[in-house]
Structure formats: C-alpha cells, structure tokens
C-alpha cells in the first residue's frame with residue numbers, strides 16, 4: 001500500500017503508540033490542511049497526557065532490549081530504514097508537498113536528506129568510541145565510555161516534516177535510546193507515515209512513538225516531568241525553545257536545541273558573481289525560504305551591488321509559483337495564512353522605510369497561501385526583517401563598504417546559526433569566517449546542511465549539534481571509570 005493510500009484510508013492519522021494505531025484517550029482530533037488549496041487533507045488524533053504515559057511505558061520496555069543489542073545490530077536496522085525510505089522517496093515527497101506545500105523538487109530533496117540520517121547514523125552506531133589512558137598523577141587508569149542517555153522526547157517543526165524528525169530519531173536509535181516524537185500540528189502526516197516503514201526495517205515495537213496533538217505545551221511539559229525521560233531534543237523557534245529549557249531544568253534533562261536564525265550572507269567585491277547569485281538563490285529559496293538556514297540579511301559590497309541585485313531579481317522573477325504537486329513549479333505556497341501574512345508585513349515595512357522593490361511584493365488573490373519571490377534593495381537597518389526571521393521567499397539586500405563594518409553588522413544579532421560568505425580570496429574569506437560568531441558558515445556555497453557535519457548554532461540559535469559524530473553523543477552519557485589493576 002502506498003503512503004498516499006494509507007493516508008487516504010485514514011490509517012496514518014492516529015497516534016502511533018507501542019507499534020499500534022490508537023485513537024487517543026480523549027477522542028479529540030484536529031485538521032490538517034493543504035496549503036495550496038486550503039482543503040482539508042486529514043483529521044488527526046490529538047494526544048493527551050495519558051497517551052503520553054502509554055508511549056513512555058512502551059518506549060521504556062522497548063529500550064531495555066534495544067540498548068542491550070550490539071551496535072552492529074542497531075546499525076543494520078538503521079541502514080534498512082535508509083534503503084526503504086530511498087525506495088519510496090516519491091511517495092514521501094508527495095505527502096510532504098500535500099501537507100507542507102513545498103514544491104516537489106524541494107520535497108524530494110528533503111526526503112533524500114531525511115533518509116541520509118539513517119545511513120549516516122547506521123555508520124556512526126558502531127563508532128561510539130571511548131578512551132583508556134593513564135591518570136597523570138594517581139597511577140589509576142581512566143576508562144571513558146558512552147552509554148545511551150535514556151528516553152528522549154523529540155519535538156519538531158513543520159518546515160521539514162520528515163528531516164527534522166529523522167535527524168533526531170536516527171542518532172537516538174543509534175545511541176540505544178527509545179523516543180517519543182511530537183511532530184508539528186501543521187504537518188504530522190509524514191512522520192506518521194514513516195512508522196510502518198520503520199517497523200519493516202526492524203525497529204522494535206514501542207521504541208519509536210508518534211504523538212501529534214493540539215495541546216503541544218501541556219503534553220510536552222507532562223513528558224518532560226516524567227522521571228524516565230532524560231533527553232529533550234527540540235527544533236523550532238527560540239521562544240518555544242526557551243520554554244522547554246525552563247521545563248527541562250526541573251529534571252535537569254539533557255537539552256538539544258535547534259532554534260531560530262537570522263543568517264547574514266556577505267558578498268565581497270572579489271566574489272565570482274555567478275557563484276554568488278547561484279549560492280544566494282539556494283541559501284534564500286531552498287524550501288521557499290522557510291528554513292532556519294535561509295539567508296535573511298544579504299550584504300553586498302557597494303561596488304557590485306547593482307549588478308548583483310539585477311541578476312538576483314532576474315533569477316527570482318523566473319521562478320514559477322504554484323501548487324507544489326506540479327513538477328514545473330519551483331515555489332509552492334507558504335505553510336499557512338499567518339506565515340504568509342507575516343512575510344507580507346515584512347515586505348510592506350521594509351518598503352515603507354525606504355527599501356526598493358526590485359520584483360515580487362504583491363500578494364496574489366485566490367486560494368492557497370502563495371507569496372511571490374521578492375527582492376528588496378536598499379533595505380534600511382531599522383526594517384523589521386533585519387532583526388527577525390523572514391521565513392519566506394523574500395531577499396532583503398543591504399550594501400557595505402568596509403569589511404570590519406559588515407562583520408560587526410553580521411554579528412549584531414542574538415542569533416548565531418549560519419552565515420554565508422562569497423569571495424574568491426580564500427585567505428581573507430577564511431579570516432572573515434573565523435570572525436563570524438556562527439555555528440556554521442557556508443563559504444562560496446548556499447547550503448551547509450549535511451548529515452555528516454555538526455549542524456547547530458551559537459548564542460540564542462541553540463545548544464548542541466545534530467548530524468556528524470556529535471549528533472549521536474547528544475543521546476549518550478559519558479561514563480568514566482577510575483580503575484586500578
């Protein structure tokens with residue numbers, strides 16, 4: 001049965017607890033809407049606290065056996081999951097487009113990225129290396145090993161309904177942990193549809209549970225106060241991240257926080273313009289700008305700003321906007337009316353304060369939460385979009401003259417997720433990268449996300465890293481044994 005058939009038959013719209021579909025104790029449901037048509041796609045079960053208790057009971061039991069399995073045995077299950085998702089990537093992409101709206105090309109990119117976390121962490125599962133060494137003074141041996149941290153609560157956003165989940169599930173399973181995942185209420189269907197596939201891959205019953213809900217705050221808070229939970233891994237806004245950190249403090253949970261961004265993208269005078277425009281298109285328009293990594297402030301050296309702006313506006317104007325299921329469409333709708341209205345307000349504000357509209361900027365009429373690719377030049381420092389995530393297809397351009405000035409402006413934010421630099425002078429470009437207070441920097445590239453690399457931010461963009469070797473360690477505790485023999 002395909003993912004779409006399962007969804008249509010309503011099989012994948014209930015809670016997934018202990019390997020079974022459940023209606024939920026309250027019987028409450030909430031609606032998921034197609035952002036391109038505003039039509040109802042599914043009515044999804046809403047979890048309440050007693051459902052969370054059942055999921056935690058199941059995960060606790062399943063984890064005992066899973067954590068005791070050899071790393072190789074865990075690794076092979078993860079590798080099968082990678083293969084199965086890859087085999088069914090078109091179906092998952094269709095489902096992502098249906099509930100999130102993104103164009104099918106973006107959805108397919110997401111599925112590949114999402115699946116890759118299973119392959120990468122299948123490889124990492126067997127590399128939880130420890131250490132043995134001599135204590136310098138006491139003569140003892142120092143033995144260091146990593147053990148599964150315990151049950152993990154995973155909370156994910158709507159912008160990548162598959163990848164933001166697999167980026168947490170795969171390392172948690174590699175480490176030996178059981179999980180409860182609470183997907184975003186806008187896009188719960190993809191994560192639910194993934195569950196039969198994980199079963200097929202050999203993930204034991206109860207180890208992974210999915211709890212969509214319309215009571216996110218209460219449900220997550222309840223789980224974070226259960227003594228069996230040891231990890232909270234969250235991707236979403238900084239505001240909600242702060243709340244979860246407060247809740248996590250009560251039981252001193254291990255937090256992994258992937259929060260908001262306000263990425264600067266700097267184009268120096270010696271940049272290759274083709275590379276810079278192509279990179280900016282990727283950094284801005286991947287996932288139609290609904291990405292924490294999206295270039296939010298574009299700083300272009302004044303000597304090349306006219307040429308750069310003209311070329312960027314031309315490239316943005318060529319993008320086809322429409323229902324993401326159409327393979328010719330580049331830019332689907334935004335996820336909901338609020339997100340679209342926020343993007344429109346950013347544009348209106350920037351233009352009212354002196355920004356110049358180079359293309360786009362007019363909200364279309366009719367059904368669907370569409371907004372056209374937009375370029376604004378001459379954006380003033382006081383514009384709201386300079387300080388806040390735009391989270392939409394709007395490129396906001398400013399100019400600079402002096403390197404130190406642009407670095408200071410780039411760093412002048414509470415966020416520190418990712419920055420982009422375009423320059424052909426590698427020595428000075430790398431010096432600039434080091435001065436940028438960001439967890440990640442794209443150098444002559446518009447994409448940094450890679451399952452093999454540690455993804456994460458500094459300052460209020462978060463705590464911890466996902467992917468790379470670090471990703472699995474977020475779900476492990478380090479134990480040190482001081483030994484004499």
Ligand code: NAD
Pocket residue numbers: 155156157158159164182183184185216217218220221235236237238240241243244257258259260261291292293389417461462
């Ligand atoms: P959000 O913070 O509103 O929601 C994220 C998740 O938290 C959803 O599942 C939501 O239902 C849940 N949630 C909301 N309130 C909650 C509460 N009080 N307690 C517990 N859970 C709660 O974010 P969003 O609008 O879904 O996503 C957009 C944000 O996510 C942006 O700020 C973006 O930068 C950020 N993001 C960050 C990364 C990263 O890796 N750093 C990746 C993707 C998105």
